[in-house]
Amino acid sequence: PDMASIAGAKERNGQLTKPPGALGRLEDLAIWYAGWRDTDRPQITAPQVIVFAGNHGVCAQGVSAFPPEVTVQMVANFEHGGAAINQLAKAFGAKMDVHALDLEMPTQDFTVAPAMSEAEVVLALSTGWNAVDPASDVLVVGEMGIGNTTSAAAVAAAVLGGSAQDWTGRGTGVDDDGLARKTDVVARGLARHDTSDPLEALRCLGGRELAAMAGAIAAARTHRIPVILDGFICSAAAATLEKAVEGALDHAVAGHLSAEGAHAKLLDALGKQPILSLGLRLGEGSGGALAIGVLQAAVACHSGMATFAEAGVAAG
Amino acid sequence: PDMASIAGAKERNGQLTKPPGALGRLEDLAIWYAGWRDTDRPQITAPQVIVFAGNHGVCAQGVSAFPPEVTVQMVANFEHGGAAINQLAKAFGAKMDVHALDLEMPTQDFTVAPAMSEAEVVLALSTGWNAVDPASDVLVVGEMGIGNTTSAAAVAAAVLGGSAQDWTGRGTGVDDDGLARKTDVVARGLARHDTSDPLEALRCLGGRELAAMAGAIAAARTHRIPVILDGFICSAAAATLEKAVEGALDHAVAGHLSAEGAHAKLLDALGKQPILSLGLRLGEGSGGALAIGVLQAAVACHSGMATFAEAGVAAG
Numbered sequence: 001p002d003m004a005s006i007a008g009a010k011e012r013n014g015q016l017t018k019p020p021g022a023l024g025r026l027e028d029l030a031i032w033y034a035g036w037r038d039t040d041r042p043q044i045t046a047p048q049v050i051v052f053a054g055n056h057g058v059c060a061q062g063v064s065a066f067p068p069e070v071t072v073q074m075v076a077n078f079e080h081g082g083a084a085i086n087q088l089a090k091a092f093g094a095k096m097d098v099h100a101l102d103l104e105m106p107t108q109d110f111t112v113a114p115a116m117s118e119a120e121v122v123l124a125l126s127t128g129w130n131a132v133d134p135a136s137d138v139l140v141v142g143e144m145g146i147g148n149t150t151s152a153a154a155v156a157a158a159v160l161g162g163s164a165q166d167w168t169g170r171g172t173g174v175d176d177d178g179l180a181r182k183t184d185v186v187a188r189g190l191a192r193h194d195t196s197d198p199l200e201a202l203r204c205l206g207g208r209e210l211a212a213m214a215g216a217i218a219a220a221r222t223h224r225i226p227v228i229l230d231g232f233i234c235s236a237a238a239a240t241l242e243k244a245v246e247g248a249l250d251h252a253v254a255g256h257l258s259a260e261g262a263h264a265k266l267l268d269a270l271g272k273q274p275i276l277s278l279g280l281r282l283g284e285g286s287g288g289a290l291a292i293g294v295l296q297a298a299v300a301c302h303s304g305m306a307t308f309a310e311a312g313v314a315a316g
Numbered sequence: 317p318d319m320a321s322i323a324g325a326k327e328r329n330g331q332l333t334k335p336p337g338a339l340g341r342l343e344d345l346a347i348w349y350a351g352w353r354d355t356d357r358p359q360i361t362a363p364q365v366i367v368f369a370g371n372h373g374v375c376a377q378g379v380s381a382f383p384p385e386v387t388v389q390m391v392a393n394f395e396h397g398g399a400a401i402n403q404l405a406k407a408f409g410a411k412m413d414v415h416a417l418d419l420e421m422p423t424q425d426f427t428v429a430p431a432m433s434e435a436e437v438v439l440a441l442s443t444g445w446n447a448v449d450p451a452s453d454v455l456v457v458g459e460m461g462i463g464n465t466t467s468a469a470a471v472a473a474a475v476l477g478g479s480a481q482d483w484t485g486r487g488t489g490v491d492d493d494g495l496a497r498k499t500d501v502v503a504r505g506l507a508r509h510d511t512s513d514p515l516e517a518l519r520c521l522g523g524r525e526l527a528a529m530a531g532a533i534a535a536a537r538t539h540r541i542p543v544i545l546d547g548f549i550c551s552a553a554a555a556t557l558e559k560a561v562e563g564a565l566d567h568a569v570a571g572h573l574s575a576e577g578a579h580a581k582l583l584d585a586l587g588k589q590p591i592l593s594l595g596l597r598l599g600e601g602s603g604g605a606l607a608i609g610v611l612q613a614a615v616a617c618h619s620g621m622a623t624f625a626e627a628g629v630a631a632g
Binding site: 016017018019020021022023024025026065066067069070073074076077080081082083084086087088090091092172173259275276277278279280281282286290293294296297300301304305306310311312313314 | 333342597602628
């Protein structure tokens with residue numbers, strides 16, 4: 001971030017017509033945002049939401065409550081404006097793009113082979129990278145991919161350590177048997193692909209949409225576009241960047257705490273405090289998109305409020 | 317609420333293209349909202365934010381970090397669009413009204429006399445009642461009044477029980493000595509006006525802006541306008557209604573948990589879970605207004621999403 005913009009934003013924040021600290025987290029968010037936008041008085045006018053979709057060979061192991069064809073059906077739903085993320089993007093004035101990544105060619109089942117070849121993971125990363133509009137001023141990346149909480153749990157365990165049990169949750173809603181099956185699948189994947197290298201973990205255990213999210217978050221950094229992370233899968237993809245380069249997520253905040261069991265642990269590992277905690281566990285970027293409203297409000301207060309001097313108010 | 321609309325909204329919610337429960341609290345909010353709007357597929361198009369301002373005789377006891385003239389200065393700031401609440405109302409498309417209630421005539425210092433006469437409290441209640449636009453579809457009421465966390469603490473203690481210490485906090489930011497002084501002032505007020513009657517507590521210990529907030533929240537009920545409560549002061553004013561008639565706040569949700577010490581205890585007493593918890597402690601309706609965005613998003617998802625049948629998505 002730009003330290004001069006942060007210093008300028010802090011100084012401005014101290015002069016606004018409110019008791020010091022009275023806007024709580026909104027003040028921190030506005031100052032953080034200012035630092036990445038190189039101005040002490042930023043605006044948000046062009047949020048972008050990108051949804052990446054991928055299919056997972058590991059679905060053959062019975063890890064999801066939904067059949068894999070739901071991925072392509074939901075992509076059609078995104079394109080026709082019928083999903084939750086469409087309503088949320090519209091509510092907060094974000095443009096929304098959808099990228100379906102080779103849905104007809106699922107990744108390999110990671111219990112038997114690496115999920116992707118090197119060429120495949122690089123293609124997915126670059127699709128994500130190129131999906132970011134450099135003119136955006138805040139980015140949310142989301143995903144759709146039946147089976148991808150299994151993949152995300154495996155990636156998180158590989159790069160952050162811990163057991164399959166620590167990271168595996170109920171996803172879209174598997175029962176106790178399903179959870180035991182998922183956990184076993186993740187454990188087998190970790191045993192087969194024994195790596196903590198972030199790119200290798202993405203390739204062997206991840207999925208195209210996870211790689212694309214990582215690529216997009218990295219691209220946003222080069223464009224100085226602040227990112228709002230969504231839930232468990234987005235955070236697992238993001239964790240590969242932080243593991244690769246410490247501080248790689250300094251331009252990102254956690255939009256929400258998801259109801260997916262291990263998300264709190266994942267945010268702890270990333271050192272991120274969620275903005276919202278409303279029990280969402282949908283993916284699609286929904287929790288991140290919901291937090292756009294809070295960030296817009298924070299920046300609107302910071303840049304729109306009068307100072308004590310401008311308003312002729314006694315500063316206490 | 318209208319039980320048929322609630323039943324219809326629940327049925328619709330179960331058919332939307334998402335795993336059951338995956339939108340968490342947003343689903344509950346949309347169904348609650350539908351029940352008060354008498355339709356299973358509501359819209360939010362006309363939020364209203366009303367800020368009531370009052371002055372407090374108890375300021376003579378040195379209970380605030382700010383001088384009492386800040387109340388009228390902040391009213392001018394609201395009217396010129398320079399306060400936090402102006403930016404928040406604008407961010408979420410709410411119209412905002414400001415009512416200054418006899419600022420040149422502060423209430424009486426409640427340590428020596430009732431804050432208001434009967435005529436005065438009734439006038440304030442009716443000002444609040446009449447301030448509500450019947451065409452609004454969600455209401456946030458906020459306040460400005462140097463000294464009013466002291467008044468709110470006294471009202472909360474009177475109607476909900478407990479000691480002055482239980483309910484007195486730092487407000488806009490008093491130090492330890494200030495907090496001790498405030499607590500003593502609240503205790504003396506409670507000793508002088510020994511009542512748990514809600515209207516009498518508002519009259520003797522409250523303020524014009526607290527009474528106006530109570531009046532507006534009650535009026536919203538008659539117009540079937542759902543209310544988002546703001547922080548400690550708004551919640552204390554609202555508590556008088558709940559104490560008068562159990563269930564009187566069923567049309568209200570708690571917008572946020574404020575950083576004012578006793579707000580959590582107050583929300584517990586009202587049985588309300590806050591939507592947001594971002595450390596705000598500004599008043600003005602700011603936390604309630606911020607939650608408008610979440611409610612809008614909840615209703616937009618509920619009413620805008622496609623069903624599984626409409627989208628041709630397998631329901632798992």
